[in-house]
Amino acid sequence: MEMRQRRRSSNVDSDELPDKTSIPLVIATILREEGVTGVHTHVRQLRRYLAECGTAVTIVTPFSWGRPLTVPVFGSRLILERFSGPASVAWYRHWHEVFLRNALRRYLADVGDCIVYAQEPLAARAALCVRRGPHQRVVMAVHFRISQADEWADKAQISRNGTTFQAIRQAEREVIPQVDGIVYVSRWAQNVLLHWLPAAAKVPSAVIGNFVAPLHTEPYREPFGDLVTTGNLDIVKNHRFLLEVLAEAKRAGRSFTLDVFGDGPCRKDLLRQTRSLGLEEQVRFRGFRPDVRNLLPGYRAYVHASYSESSSLAIIEAMAAGLPIVAGDIGPISELCNDGIESRFWSLDDPAKAAATLIDLLACEPTRLAAAGAARERFRRDFDADVVGPRLRSFLLGMTPPPPGDTSQGYPKHPLP
Template identity: 55%
Template sequence: MHTHVRELRRFLERSGHPAELVTPHGWAHGRGAALRRLVLLALFGTGAVLERVSGPAHVWWYRTSHEVFLRRTLARRLGDAGPCTVYAQCPLAARAALSARSGPHQRVVLAVHFRISQADEWADKGMVGRGGAVYRWIRSTERAVVPRVDGLVFVSEWARAALRAWLPQAGRVPSTVVHNFVANPQAGAGTQPGYAVPDVPAPRPPTAGDLVSVGSLEAVKNHRYLLRILAAARRSGHPYTLDVFGEGVERGRLLALAEELGISDLVRLQGFCRDVPDRLPGYRAYVHASYSESSSFAIMEAMAAGLPVLSSSEGALHELFDDGVEGRFWPIDDPEAAARILAELLEDGAGVTAAGRAARRRFLRDYDAGAVAPRLLRFLQGGGRGTAAGSGSFPARRPAPAGSRRARR
């Protein structure tokens, strides 16, 4: 979500479209700012205490407090504004915008970043019980909000189908599917959207390792499975190295598993790094094993760097590349079979080069901000065609990404 907002704002700034980022913390600005900041500090600090005591209580407090202050911030911003589009990054942000707007001339469009429902994402993190009171409360919020917005932006066909499967009313809202996008790392700071760029990656820096993976160290990302693939590959005579960029609660467990599998010398947990896109070209392939994704910026950035991709086909991942073209799909329940697929790719030098070039071309066509962001902008401004009846043209002057704390950069 953070990357989606950051990349969109970068595109809007470079293409001359005014935009404003609105967050709950904006309430602390203006008259009485010092006191307002103290209030926010106390309220949001309470959430940190609740997180240690009760997951469901923390989730309820987090969501409720952020919505309250986002609504107040938006009300102050939209009260005297003319026609505009509020691009909400979660259902709570959309509800805050619907409450705060001064009329239908201020359009509210919701980005669907979540997998199925935000309730399921909190459950996956272990913060709420699946089917519990807070879980049901979150789904009830989505049932009430999603059908009321003026438009829905899905980042994959899978995400649209997953939401409509349990919330059929979402099908009545004008919508579009626009894949996430990232700025081309070879474009250069002065390059304008729509530039011409080579379809091959820049020369590779000195080799950093064989495999690389990027993502928070959480159970749903399934890094443990990657380690089991490495162990299987070593047993077959292929001791490939793996660097993982990201932090999270799984770090200790992953280190222990690497030791248990006898591959500690092959695995490096690099932690959080801001320059990951710059490091990617030093690897031979990108690997991914997540259980569920509505999209994947990490895979897109790897393809931008010209890396072939090995991934599960879960969720929306099967939409991102074609098996045997830009990379390979592997099973996530058979590390021996996955290791064989990995070796088949990496031991074929010409195949690795061809898949890397194909990945780069696919990125330029489907995920480069210069190619994709204009389509999103047209829909936000009301000029794009939705898939539900009743989509019309809305005047829009200032597309303003808005969201709870989770939607900020």
């Protein structure tokens, strides 16, 4: 209660937005309402924060419309996936956008002024196509790495030389410059998008990092283990590297435990690799746990091996739990934590060298505790919901409609496909 009172009596909320608190916010996404991705965490944390601020929030997904049809229509993708990755991706994108567009059309017809906060370019395109006028503003979040085409390619679902890749890039070229605002979750995400799509620079934007609520958990008397990592078990997350590092550390005489939280297509391969490296007694695959945040303080360090990120809520949540971070210096990671302070950066192409980095951190408890304390303080300063939430809320609700008669910022400036 004290936190809520402090939030309502300070920050930018009451001072900068006195007449905008009643503007409803519509979060649009092609994903399910609940899930384990970073986008899901972003939305979940934002909804929690805005609810405490008294801002009305509605989430609209493809599953908000035509639910009886979702199983046969969306399920057909699984059949296509067996024969053609690109066809499966095209099917997924097309039908999820169709269902989301219908859901948004129905919802936006019944509201006046509002902000549609789209979590993907497809969601932004759906909102632009069906909004009732310029009084319904569309702001897009850039969670993706470079382009969504690159993300599908990273998962080996499409080829960078294929027509599906080019079609996704072309759709983004047409849609992104037409939104009313852009939220970049990292400076890196902004730079790489503007590198290939300079037209996006004309759109009002802000770099506002991800955030989570503080973690209020009593310290565990006995640790669960040495290392922990969370996230989908897919190619990009690079869990194979973590297993190779543990094997190298074992050869050097140090046996560390690792708990892996998450699920995904690489699970079977990772289990086989664990057995082949003789790590069955050290590695536990814990699956998806909705309460994983509460378990993080029971470990000594958080390890991260992903080689492509636009940000990392997993790292932010680990710092909130007071864990030192061991990760590769890729993309935006250096925006989240500093090598030698909150984190240790390891080489993602040399497991033996990475194992040495890990051993150095965990071999000296005062050093580990200093990094843990720095991580907790960095979270409080830069990623606490009470610090970042007001900035995102102010930017979103600041996307006011143009004056009456101004048609320069209304419906899509060019016809959308």
